[in-house]
Amino acid sequence: MTTRKHQIVAAIPAEGESPVVLFDFDEWFTLGVGTDFSPPEVRDSSTWTQLEDGNTSGASTLGDRVIRLVLTQFRGNAEDQAEVLQTLGRLLDDSRGQWFLWQDEGTVHERFFRTKRASVPVEDHYLLERPKRTLNLTIPAEPKAKGRRVEGSVVITNNPLAGANPLVAELPAIKGDVSAPLWIEAVFSYDAGIPVGLGSLAVPPGMVVDAPFWLDVSDMTPEAGTGYAWSVVSDPVFIGGSARRLTQDAGTPTLTSQTVLSSTDVLQGIPPGDYRVFMRGGVKSVLGPDPVFGTVLRLGNGTLTYVVDGPTVTSASGGSGGFLDMAWLDMGIVRLPTAYPELSPAYETIGIADGRTDFGLMVSDGKADAELTIEGFLYVPVGLDLGIDATWSTMTRYYADTTIIVDGLADQITPLQADGNPANILARFDGWLPRVTPGADNYIHTLSGVISPFSESITNDPITTTITLNYAYLPEYLYIRSATG
């Protein structure tokens, strides 16, 4: 018996279930020569000049797929055929499209194409002794075929040094041919309603990237300066049990802008590319909710040349004497290593051993007696230049919602209220939602309390919190599918 299948089905069934078949081509026809499921063509938007060889590709996307079915040996009597043609016409004429199941001879998995409205051209051979009909269908479809839904669940801890999945979780091998959007139900153990960050990483074979990278403040050098002093504070609320605290001298009204913390080459070997840097820190001020410290990152090859503006750190509102609330402060985007030679994009995965990562923190405008407590810095890969396919998005939580639905297929995030009903508002987010990429090591990483520049105040984000990610995706295929892929 053949395992070849050509069917229109009601939906992509869950794993282990059979699809509801709306029309089975193999029941009524034999598919002839010319039937074609070729992958779609790439549309490349490239430029070229007489100044150099080759084209420069600006962007490329896949065009729509065209499925061709050559249907011969129409079975049944005239009434049967009329009924079949009517059914087929109704299905293919539906402007919403259909799911088309294709499974090739000798393979164990089917693919599902999302087709678009198509016509049903029929050729009647009147002059033959026994009249017959053939159909040559040309059905447009979305470029990528889908497989059955794959599900999983991971729990990520908000601490780079503790838990099975410290800030990041590796996903099991991803199925499919090309990267696919994720659908995620994120359940928070802590419902402070603060913005969260969510990213995905796809590390290609041959690269080992232990990202995101954590630089503990204990590995950095506190710089002596005027108007402040450093101390070490130990408390289990801090990552690794301790942090460094900068206390501004009493009577010093404002701090002059100066580099207070530096590190030399601690992140050596980091893959070259862009990183979003988060400072794990908090402030305390006797003055209450005023802006307390202006922060700036300085990077460079020993000389700390490059400057990236960080946020003005504001203490929590309310408490007299200020709270000490720790959170992930978004410091902006930097490129590391800082003294890395400029390579053409194709070769950026080649590591260079002595790329330096000198790095410093500069603060200014502190208030007298104010404290800035720092646990360390987190480097989140962003962008494609790393050779890693990375996404990052920061999203706002409107309520003290413990669950949000991150729907990468529809590009939207829906908070759920306490009773499980969706909130009547879509959450705001910056950037791209997470994806998974087959043929690579896939990671999801989260930050549960992200403070972007000039947010009103820091809301506490304890290291004991967890985020449970119940994820699902539909693997996406270009053509044929193996037993494991």
Added chain:
Amino acid sequence: MRNRHTIRLDGKAGSLTITRRVSDLEFTNIENGGYGSGSFTLQRPISRTEFLTYTDVLVFDGRTARQVAGGRILTPGRSASDQGEVANVAFLGEGPAAMGAVERPYFLIDQTMDHFVMASRTTTGMDYNTSPYPNSSTPEDASLLMDTKDGATILENAELVIVNRLAQRCGMLFGGIGYRHKEGQSTVNWRARARMYSNDLSGWDTVDDDAWDTTISSRAVRTVNGAFTNKAVAGFQWKRLNSDDVAVAGTWSAFRDWKARAQLYGTDGVLRTIGYTNEYVLAGEAFVDWCVRNCPTFDMEHANVTPGTYEFDQLSWPDGIDGMAFMDELLSMEQGLMWGVYEKQGNGLFRTELIERSTQVRYELSTRDGYDEAAPADDLFNVVYVLWTSPAGKPQMTRVPSTGVADVPDLDARGGVPQSKVLTMGDEVGSASQATQRGQEFLDAHATVPNGGTLTISGGRRIRDNYTGRLIAPWEIEPGYVGRIRGLSPRPDTLNPNGAPNGSTLVRIVSMNWSDSRSTAQLQLDAYPVDQYHMIADLITKRR
């Protein structure tokens, strides 16, 4: 790879990411204004209304989650045709939109005399006009003159009041006033008084009460810090005390060298009470005041504002000005500065800055993807005639330089052939120093042949950013900075790392236009800053 821009709408009802339904995204960022304008086509049933006018559009670089463009939706044009139901959406950056949206009477510092009118007098024997006082040694030296008819009897307590309602007309308050006065006789029975009035003139703060003196007074500078509070009407009163008087030739009094400053807002959003003893305004405080008053969506509290150095002594538009024209006027005399409004921040406000235009090379560019230079040599000038109007309303001309020609290398090489231009400073009154400044800034900007060209960069390129050390995508290029173009033959001095635009390999990027459908960025190079307003006006009116 595909272009990884993501597009979000922020409206009253929440946020919606519409990336997958958008085509033909295009945006332009500009040197003065920041995020400039943009447009896209949205495949969408036209009955849906989530993209209302003034909804915020935010365009992110999806790779880094960094905002790269945005603005307010101005024209959600909708159509249903053989292309389906689509919305052609145009948006204008928050900076140009908020600045251009507000037109109002406005002043910062003013020394004109025609805002003074006679408010009251008790006798026709006292009269007021703006003319030189008797025996003035300076010709055409108009002053605020109270004169009397010879032989007229002036009764005890007779008075004449003139008032200046400029601040009231602009919906503002006075922050400080300055003047001198001189009389035809010395007597304590005649008084020359400076007063700040309530709008109906029923109440006032007496600022000065001086006896008449034939010697010109030292300059009085009075401010809201002590002399008066919350006043939008300034006035002078001449008053006879103690006895009747019969007017003679010396019965006159003149106030002169008038200057008034508006009370300004600081970055904290509160009216400043100090800083008005300077009888000039800097570009930074002017920018802050305008934005705090008129642009509530700008984050002025955290704005990066450079004070500027040029001391403006005349900035006044009682007949109204809009924010774009205001910044254009301001920066035409302070061309070392540029302003912009950028990302929507965590607090819901937009990042705003007025910063010095850097002369350091920031971007390393190449001509590989296309370069088109139209170098107009007839835009070189070595002489400029500035036409302006004196505080008394008289036409004036200032030639810059006052003699000879300015140093313009290409014209000097031809023996210093003159190329000159007339600049008319508009209906508003100028001052001699501002006329010179305006002329000099114009000459500085027209001393080298501008490239005035267009540089095309493919979306596949990565560009070295010498400020951040990053390799950036073309759409991340920030206009206003200097780029070095490799692939052009350099002049001998142009390969050093630092340098102002020289019309050859170092160019200032005036605007960056990104088109997703073409996957290319087009950089406009080296246009004159003073032309920015007109370019933006073109962008606003341009329909795709």
